[in-house]
Amino acid sequence: MGKHEHQPLELLPGTLDLLILKIVARGAxxxxxxxxxxxxxxxxxxxxxxxxxxxxxxxxxxxxxVTAEWGASENNRRARFYTITAAGRKRLAVERAxxxxxVGAIQRVLQTT
Amino acid sequence: MTRFFRRLQYWMHRxxxxxxxxxEMEFHRSMLADDGRPAAMGNRTLARENARGVWIWxxxxxxxxxxxxxxxxxxRQPGFTLTALAALGLAIGVNTSxxxxxxxxxxxxxxxxxxxxxxxIDRFTREGGSDFGIAExxxxxxxxxxxxxMIAMRNGERVKLGDRALPLTYVSGNYFAVLGIQMERGxxxxxxxxxxxxxxxxxxxxxxxxxNLLGGDPRVVGRTIRLxxxxxxxxxxxxxxxxxxxxxxxxxxxxxxxxxxLRPNDPSVEKWLAAADSCCTPIAGRxxxxxxxxxxxxxxxxxxxxxxxxxxMSRQNPRIVTAGTAWIESPRKKRQVVPTxxxxxxxxxxxxxxxxxxxxxxxxARAAARRQEIAVRLSLGGSRMRLVRQLLVECMLLALAASAxxxxxxxxxxxxxxxRLAPDQIIHIAPDRNVLxxxxxxxxxxxxxxxxxxxxxxxxxGIAGALKGGAGAEGPTRRLSxxxxxxxxxxxxxxxxxxxxxxxxxxxxxxxxxxxxxxVRNTSVxxxxxxxxxxxxxxxxxxxxxxxxxxxxxxxxxAAGLALNPPLSNATYSTSFQLTGRPxxxxxxxxxxxxxxxxxxxxxxxxxxxxxFVPEDAGRDVLIVNQAAAKRFWPGEDxxxxxxxxxxxxxxxxxxxxxxxTNDLTEIEAVIYFxxxxxxxxPAVVVRDRGAATLDRxxxxxxxMEPRAxxxxxxxxxxxxxxxxxxxxxxxxxGLLGLLALAIASVGMSGVxxxxxxxxxxxxxxxMALGAQPSQIVRLVLGSSVHALAGGLVFGVAGAAxxxxxxxxxxxxxxxxxxxxxxxxxxxxxxxxxxxxxxPARRATRVDPxxxxxxx
Numbered sequence: 001m002g003k004h005e006h007q008p009l010e011l012l013p014g015t016l017d018l019l020i021l022k023i024v025a026r027g028a029x030x031x032x033x034x035x036x037x038x039x040x041x042x043x044x045x046x047x048x049x050x051x052x053x054x055x056x057x058x059x060x061x062x063x064x065x066v067t068a069e070w071g072a073s074e075n076n077r078r079a080r081f082y083t084i085t086a087a088g089r090k091r092l093a094v095e096r097a098x099x100x101x102x103v104g105a106i107q108r109v110l111q112t113t
Numbered sequence: 114m115t116r117f118f119r120r121l122q123y124w125m126h127r128x129x130x131x132x133x134x135x136x137e138m139e140f141h142r143s144m145l146a147d148d149g150r151p152a153a154m155g156n157r158t159l160a161r162e163n164a165r166g167v168w169i170w171x172x173x174x175x176x177x178x179x180x181x182x183x184x185x186x187x188x189r190q191p192g193f194t195l196t197a198l199a200a201l202g203l204a205i206g207v208n209t210s211x212x213x214x215x216x217x218x219x220x221x222x223x224x225x226x227x228x229x230x231x232x233x234i235d236r237f238t239r240e241g242g243s244d245f246g247i248a249e250x251x252x253x254x255x256x257x258x259x260x261x262x263m264i265a266m267r268n269g270e271r272v273k274l275g276d277r278a279l280p281l282t283y284v285s286g287n288y289f290a291v292l293g294i295q296m297e298r299g300x301x302x303x304x305x306x307x308x309x310x311x312x313x314x315x316x317x318x319x320x321x322x323x324x325n326l327l328g329g330d331p332r333v334v335g336r337t338i339r340l341x342x343x344x345x346x347x348x349x350x351x352x353x354x355x356x357x358x359x360x361x362x363x364x365x366x367x368x369x370x371x372x373x374x375l376r377p378n379d380p381s382v383e384k385w386l387a388a389a390d391s392c393c394t395p396i397a398g399r400x401x402x403x404x405x406x407x408x409x410x411x412x413x414x415x416x417x418x419x420x421x422x423x424x425x426m427s428r429q430n431p432r433i434v435t436a437g438t439a440w441i442e443s444p445r446k447k448r449q450v451v452p453t454x455x456x457x458x459x460x461x462x463x464x465x466x467x468x469x470x471x472x473x474x475x476x477x478a479r480a481a482a483r484r485q486e487i488a489v490r491l492s493l494g495g496s497r498m499r500l501v502r503q504l505l506v507e508c509m510l511l512a513l514a515a516s517a518x519x520x521x522x523x524x525x526x527x528x529x530x531x532x533r534l535a536p537d538q539i540i541h542i543a544p545d546r547n548v549l550x551x552x553x554x555x556x557x558x559x560x561x562x563x564x565x566x567x568x569x570x571x572x573x574x575g576i577a578g579a580l581k582g583g584a585g586a587e588g589p590t591r592r593l594s595x596x597x598x599x600x601x602x603x604x605x606x607x608x609x610x611x612x613x614x615x616x617x618x619x620x621x622x623x624x625x626x627x628x629x630x631x632x633v634r635n636t637s638v639x640x641x642x643x644x645x646x647x648x649x650x651x652x653x654x655x656x657x658x659x660x661x662x663x664x665x666x667x668x669x670x671x672a673a674g675l676a677l678n679p680p681l682s683n684a685t686y687s688t689s690f691q692l693t694g695r696p697x698x699x700x701x702x703x704x705x706x707x708x709x710x711x712x713x714x715x716x717x718x719x720x721x722x723x724x725x726f727v728p729e730d731a732g733r734d735v736l737i738v739n740q741a742a743a744k745r746f747w748p749g750e751d752x753x754x755x756x757x758x759x760x761x762x763x764x765x766x767x768x769x770x771x772x773x774x775t776n777d778l779t780e781i782e783a784v785i786y787f788x789x790x791x792x793x794x795x796p797a798v799v800v801r802d803r804g805a806a807t808l809d810r811x812x813x814x815x816x817x818m819e820p821r822a823x824x825x826x827x828x829x830x831x832x833x834x835x836x837x838x839x840x841x842x843x844x845x846x847x848g849l850l851g852l853l854a855l856a857i858a859s860v861g862m863s864g865v866x867x868x869x870x871x872x873x874x875x876x877x878x879x880x881m882a883l884g885a886q887p888s889q890i891v892r893l894v895l896g897s898s899v900h901a902l903a904g905g906l907v908f909g910v911a912g913a914a915x916x917x918x919x920x921x922x923x924x925x926x927x928x929x930x931x932x933x934x935x936x937x938x939x940x941x942x943x944x945x946x947x948x949x950x951x952x953p954a955r956r957a958t959r960v961d962p963x964x965x966x967x968x969x
Contacts, residue, residue, distance in 0.1 A: 030137075030140070031137055031138075031140075031141050032140065032141045032144040032145070035141070049160075050138055050141060050157070050160045051156060051157075051159050051160035051163060054134065054137070054138060054160055054161075054163075054164045055160070055163040055164045055166070055167055057164075058134075058164045058167040058168065059167045061119075062116060062119055062120070062123075062167055062168060063116065064115060064116075064119070070133075073140070073144075075147075077140060077143070078136070078140065079137070079140050080133070080137045080140075
């Protein structure tokens with residue numbers, strides 16, 4: 001009949017930072033754009049609300065992994081654009097490696113037991 | 114670290130950051146709307162708060178908010194704030210001042226380099242604790258490996274510098290070096306200046322002395338000053354803040370050996386310096402690197418016995434104890450001081466408790482007034498813990514402000530108190546880190562004490578009823594119980610302090626009327642100071658017998674006599690005493706005095722048997738004993754004519770005189786009297802007259818015989834009053850604290866009465882409409898607190914009786930159940946209640962029944 005109506009899944013804590021970093025690594029983006037990219041790239045599985053997104057972005061700012069600047073959006077509205085920093089790229093690599101190790105381990109356990 | 118700086122930057126621009134975030138999220142929503150998707154994205158406020166929470170620890174921010182709110186509330190109610198600050202500030206100030214004094218005198222170690230390595234050394238044997246002899250000390254200092262340096266010090270007599278008499282301290286040559294004192298000018302002593310038998314006439318003076326008595330002379334080092342008329346060279350000046358090992362003796366130091374220069378004709382000095390078995394000099398030392406106290410103690414015990422062996426003395430097997438230099442660590446503390454200290458601390462703590470109860474009551478009243486605000490906040494979902502925390506933050510701010518006031522008081526008050534108690538000492542007292550920590554602790558505890566209960570009480574869930582508005586929403590009696598309890602506490606504390614003050618005052622009155630066994634009112638004492646450096650034993654004896662003969666001859670003088678030790682002086686003499694003709698009777702120590710024939714008459718004492726001394730007795734072995742001695746040693750017999758060995762000679766008893774109080778006013782002891790020979794020192798003249806004419810005549814009599822004598826005349830009444838001085842101070846202190854307590858409690862009482870009037874305005878209106886008289890209304894208002902007041906009175910009286918039972922031994926004349934004192938305080942309390950209730954009672958009687966009833 002249609003697509004299976006899945007409830008949007010809860011993101012594992014800590015992975016949101018990883019995903020945001022990966023998204024802005026490709027280029028500067030504003031908050032709405034990041035949320036949109038997340039939704040489409042995950043085929044509607046991951047939907048993040050503003051009460052999780054913006055605190056996450058602030059956290060990335062606090063740690064110096066992204067910088068933010070006001071600019072003009074596609075439709076000429078004022079928006080804040082986030083860009084990844086060098087430290088952010090390093091962090092991205094580390095978190096990605098950790099994540100893949102974690103996933104690999106979970107997979108192995110599921111397959112062998 | 115960088116994260117911290119980023120946080121700081123965020124904090125500084127937090128409003129702008131907040132606005133930017135809001136704008137950003139607004140943009141997000143508008144984009145969502147453009148895309149046709151509903152903005153069901155959750156709680157915006159929560160998002161903003163979470164975002165902020167990333168930068169600023171939320172607890173810190175809410176704490177800051179609480180503090181700002183608290184300050185605003187306090188500013189809006191200046192009456193409450195000032196009253197609370199005043200009560201708390203005074204109470205904390207008194208507390209901190211006392212601790213400052215205690216800290217300076219008892220808790221601080223010597224102000225020397227590395228004080229933890231410096232220890233006092235005490236010796237304990239079967240007979241008790243004792244100090245060391247100087248020859249012994251020098252042996253130990255030389256041979257001990259556990260100490261990098263050992264010092265000895267001995268408090269000396271007062272010496273005259275110009276026209277001032279200063280307390281002198283004798284110290285070993287290495288004193289300043291071992292303690293690591295950096296001299297302000299010049300240097301300390303060196304070992305060569307402290308050689309027994311070859312002393313150097315050198316002196317170190319304090320900064321205060323240099324400034325005040327020597328005029329801050331820039332060339333003071335090398336200058337010669339005369340102590341007791343003996344020239345000494347100043348070699349150094351101690352720094353201005355050096356308060357020395359004994360804060361009451363910090364003016365003048367000379368080497369131990371130099372005592373021979375000051376007392377050349379005193380044979381006991383040489384003995385003190387050189388004999389192996391001399392005693393009574395305290396020593397201390399700086400532990401060598403890596404040496405423990407136990408090791409040092411063991412080594413010294415061995416060395417002491419080796420010294421004794423070398424000097425053909427018996428083995429002692431002493432127990433050597435080293436201790437820190439703070440007074441409180443000393444193993445031989447004076448036991449009498451501790452109860453006084455405890456009593457003082459108890460008193461000021463009580464005042465603090467009272468202030469806390471007072472502020473607590475004020476806070477309860479305020480919480481009651483803010484009932485509606487609190488109810489609204491609770492109903493909107495505010496957490497009770499958060500509210501309680503906010504109230505506590507208010508209390509903490511109050512406590513901190515009061516501590517600041519208290520610390521300010523503690524800068525000035527301790528010095529003022531000490532100046533009153535010991536006016537001729539220079540003591541440097543100032544709050545230090547310990548005092549600060551103590552004050553913070555006191556403030557925190559007070560805050561919890563007065564703030565916690567009202568905070569919990571005022572935020573109870575049942576407060577929802579308050580939303581309906583109107584006074585008396587809850588039964589007045591229930592809410593009043595906590596306030597009544599606090600009131601009772603305040604009354605109890607005030608009563609305790611005031612009753613104790615009253616008991617002390619009555620005790621002093623009783624002590625002043627005491628009959629010490631001699632006539633206090635009409636007698637004077639002339640003390641004779643002979644220049645010690647020029648007076649030898651034989652010359653003193655000559656003077657004494659000449660004086661005795663002169664007094665005997667003068668027919669137109671009122672009764673006068675000589676005494677080595679006049680009554681109520683602070684010295685006591687004792688000597689060995691053993692009965693003859695009774696084998697096995699022990700050798701005791703007994704109080705002794707030297708008197709002439711006119712002594713008993715001069716003091717109004719009675720001769721009970723035998724005769725008084727005559728001048729010829731000075732060459733005979735005779736004794737007079739007092740009645741207590743006669744009853745103790747010859748019970749049931751006539752002591753007259755009996756013999757005893759006193760001071761190593763057999764003497765015969767020729768007279769018995771009445772008992773007197775010797776030095777303190779609490780006990781009668783057995784005393785024996787020798788005829789005045791002057792062998793122990795120059796006597797004082799006791800005369801039965803207060804008139805200046807007589808005193809001048811006697812003074813000129815003495816001066817004729819010895820022009821260089823210094824005569825000081827004082828009435829016995831003055832010495833008597835001086836003995837009572839501690840009691841007088843105590844009563845002043847207790848009285849002031851008690852009045853302070855009562856004042857604070859009265860303000861508290863007034864508050865409670867006003868509250869009751871406010872609570873029961875409607876009820877009062879109804880009663881007045883029904884024709885009640887004003888007096889009935891007043892009785893209604895007071896009646897609500899009668900239980901609290903009565904309870905407080907009962908507890909206060911019980912507490913006072915308990916405390917005074919402790920004081921009985923410390924101060925003379927106190928009778929714990931003195932009716933006059935208790936009734937006086939009850940009257941005072943009733944007066945306070947009357948005053949406190951005046952304004953609220955009037956307001957109660959002025960209630961307009963119509964208006965009160967209309968507020969339905």
